[in-house]
Amino acid sequence: MATVEQKGMYKVFPRSGKKVSFTHYCPGCGHGIINKLIAEACAEMGLQDRTIFVDPVGCGVFTYYYWDAAHISAAHGRASAAATGACRARPDAVTIAYQGDGDLGAIGFNNAFQAASRGEKFGCIFVNNSLYGMTGGQMAPTTLDGEKTTTTPFGRDPALTGWPLHVCEVFNQLKAPVYIARVSVADTRRIMQAKQAIRKVFEIQRDGKGYAILEILSPCPTNFKMSVEKAADFCANEMEKEFPLGVFRDESKDAGRPESRPVPTAASCAELFAEKTVIPAAEDDPSFGExxxxxxxxxxxxxxxxxxxxxxxxxxxxxxxxxxxxxxxxxxxxxxxxxxxxxxxxxxxxxxxxxxxxxxxxxxxxxxxxxxxxxxxxxxxxxxxxxxxxxxxxxxxxxxxxxxxxxxxxxxxxxxxxxxxxxxxxxxxxxxxxxxxxxxxxxxxxxxxxxxxxxxxxxxxxxxx
Ligand SMILES: Cc1ncc(C[n+]2csc(CCOP(=O)(O)OP(=O)(O)O)c2C)c(N)n1
Ligand code: SF4
The missing domain is CATH 3.40.920.10 (Pyruvate-ferredoxin oxidoreductase, PFOR, domain III)
Known part of the structure; x- marks a missing residue:
């Protein structure tokens, strides 16, 4: 629950005609913790005026009510595509896409992957709670082997639905990303690590270094159908077995994203076309019918x-x-x-x-x-x-x-x-x-x-x- 003085957040969240000071997240939801960490990092680093958040469709959909910065709401799965547009249009901005595992890992996988491959200059905070939270707990690409969801009531069977998707490991095959890491918000120790990693994502964007993705393992007590404590334990134990925490890549100290090649000048264009025949324009001739x-x-x-x-x-x-x-x-x-x-x-x-x-x-x-x-x-x-x-x-x-x-x-x-x-x-x-x-x-x-x-x-x- 947000407190009134939460750094980087609005004081109240006017939503559905009401002014409340608490978020819409369920008790014990990892999104609430992550939202707080992101707001804090953005405010503490003095980046609120430079930051454009790209909000997803999923339980993170309402972040524009909470974080006091600029926002773009993307269609489901399109946050990385919208962030590409935002960071290209505003190269000096700190662009942060916020995506769930259904949003990024399923419907939006290709555009997230291609944006990472191009090394777009934005940070992606990827919240992996192993299922589709917003729509009632269906299987996501990240659902664990054997995990029960509403669409895998007997537990995910890899023979039918494949194995869990390891987004960091897959993205780690790409050349362009500057930073790839996985953290968790299952307990206080992990939350402190997550906070450092989130700051890192902001730093990389602040310094214009290139693409960064931070996967955050996050409990969803409501759809795990567990108490808050049990959901946190599931996140720390079961999810981490499949998705080990760690930094897969950190090239943020290196030179970063290459500069674009120089834009052709009028002189270099003239040189390019000097040899070519100049095509004369067509002339109107009313006597010549079509x-x-x-x-x-x-x-x-x-x-x-x-x-x-x-x-x-x-x-x-x-x-x-x-x-x-x-x-x-x-x-x-x-x-x-x-x-x-x-x-x-x-x-x-x-x-x-x-x-x-x-x-x-x-x-x-x-x-x-x-x-x-x-x-x-x-x-x-x-x-x-x-x-x-x-x-x-x-x-x-x-x-x-x-x-x-x-x-x-x-x-x-x-x-x-x-x-x-x-x-x-x-x-x-x-x-x-x-x-x-x-x-x-x-x-x-x-x-x-x-x-x-x-x-x-x-x-x-x-x-x-
Ligand atoms: C084009 C489109 N397809 C499907 C949906 C329905 N839908 C809304 S959110 C969602 C999945 C949310 O799961 P995830 O991205 O993991 O986020 P979470 O809610 O778990 O944070 C789906 C399938 C939609 N809104 N738009
Ligand atoms: S359904 Fe799950 S992910 Fe969505 S707000 Fe509730 S606990 Fe969080």
């Missing part, structure tokens, strides 16, 4: 790069353009398609539901998209595709031997270049032929000889009747 393309086929047939080539040709002409790929899960052989929009004005959406031009390199692609092509539009489909489905009335259908020509030229991979030849030959893009060719060559930037070869193949294919 053209929408869909390129579709199997992954590996080059439909995505075909779309990209058309977009690049548009960019060379200073048209507004967007390329929007859609991949199947497989790297090769799965379906792939992309949408390209070319316009004389700013483009609203990169997606194309009703293309003016469809290039389909296989049957599934053809059948999936042919019905979407607008009246007056064009479908270019590889001649190997059986045309079981007819395009809508007013849609121009071109069956083009892209795959066969590429094979005849001895470059089967160039079937997409053959399709580009069709687009150029039939004037489907509204773009200049020379720009389509330049974009094609540019797409082989890393292998210039292939660029020229493809230009030659494109011209040959285009000249075929």
């Amino acid at each position: 053209k929408r393309f869909k390129f579709a086929g199997y992954g590996g047939q080059g439909v995505l790069s075909l779309g990209l080539t058309v977009a690049e040709a548009a960019r060379l002409e200073r048209r507004h353009t967007l390329w929007f790929p859609s991949y199947g899960p497989e790297q090769r052989g799965g379906s792939a398609n992309c949408s390209v929009v070319v316009s004389g004005k700013a483009i609203g959406s990169p997606t194309v539901e009703h293309p003016d031009v469809l290039v389909a390199m296989n049957q599934p692609a053809y059948e999936r998209f042919v019905g979407d092509v607008v009246k007056g539009g064009t479908v270019i489909v590889d001649e190997t595709v059986p045309v079981n489905v007819q395009p809508s009335e007013g849609v121009n259908l071109v069956r083009w031997p892209a795959i066969r020509m590429a094979e005849e030229f001895g470059v089967p991979k160039a079937a997409n270049t053959m399709m580009l030849a069709a687009l150029k030959k039939f004037g489907c893009t509204g773009l200049k032929g020379e720009n389509l060719e330049s974009a094609l060559v540019a797409s082989f930037k890393k292998k210039p000889e292939l660029g020229e070869k493809n230009r030659e193949l494109l011209r040959q294919a285009e000249s075929r009747s």
Whole structure:
């Protein structure tokens, strides 16, 4: 129970319309002791004005009524994530996350673990009472082998529910943490040790050293269904057998968290981009209507790069353009398609539901998209595709031997270049032929000889009747 003059705590705790000077914790609850130790450490070290507490969901949920400092209430399991935000936004603050074993060890394990792995600059006080206190004593990851809880009424059976989770030992595998320790509040001697360890966590934050986690074994008489004395004995004896006390790591005297690498300056950025071509901005041209393309086929047939080539040709002409790929899960052989929009004005959406031009390199692609092509539009489909489905009335259908020509030229991979030849030959893009060719060559930037070869193949294919 808090006394009126408790250091670091408010004098009264206005809660549910009442002003009381006692906390909501059950008699003999470790949270009450830990709350007092934390408040004392914060006040005695003169850190109240610098401290941001991140409160959990769990029995520790109301700490914002008690500790006289800044608070953020996090969603269940998210205190370490919220503390990450707080300490990054306020690097000079002393940020302390307060979490139960359900909160940190179960729902919030990954974000606590990742924050520790990143070495975020906050301290985590982790209260392990071996079960979910607030919700009525269910099993937590830290529940002991054989311990009875409301969800393990015959005692935890590791064959069914696994073994107790040792948070300090697991976190001790990480590189970044500066301090990892486990203490207890089961009796006076242990409470004095816990007080020192809590001060240590504050010191590390005060000095900006990095991530610290302090696990505190804590009795929950209510859910242990024990008297206050028996619950303290259970905490000191049974819990400590599973969770031995000790300091797992203390690097607080060392240099601490590495400094971030220097932020690039304007000069270093200029140097970085000096070699790069400056891309000219697109120009508005009301006379150029919007053209929408869909390129579709199997992954590996080059439909995505075909779309990209058309977009690049548009960019060379200073048209507004967007390329929007859609991949199947497989790297090769799965379906792939992309949408390209070319316009004389700013483009609203990169997606194309009703293309003016469809290039389909296989049957599934053809059948999936042919019905979407607008009246007056064009479908270019590889001649190997059986045309079981007819395009809508007013849609121009071109069956083009892209795959066969590429094979005849001895470059089967160039079937997409053959399709580009069709687009150029039939004037489907509204773009200049020379720009389509330049974009094609540019797409082989890393292998210039292939660029020229493809230009030659494109011209040959285009000249075929
Ligand atoms: C997203 C979400 N899931 C579940 C809950 C229900 N819930 C509230 S507290 C809690 C567990 C509390 O246990 P612990 O973190 O060990 O803290 P203690 O109460 O024992 O101090 C759970 C599961 C919740 N509030 N929000
Ligand atoms: S239920 Fe347990 S953890 Fe929660 S306040 Fe009561 S004794 Fe403390």
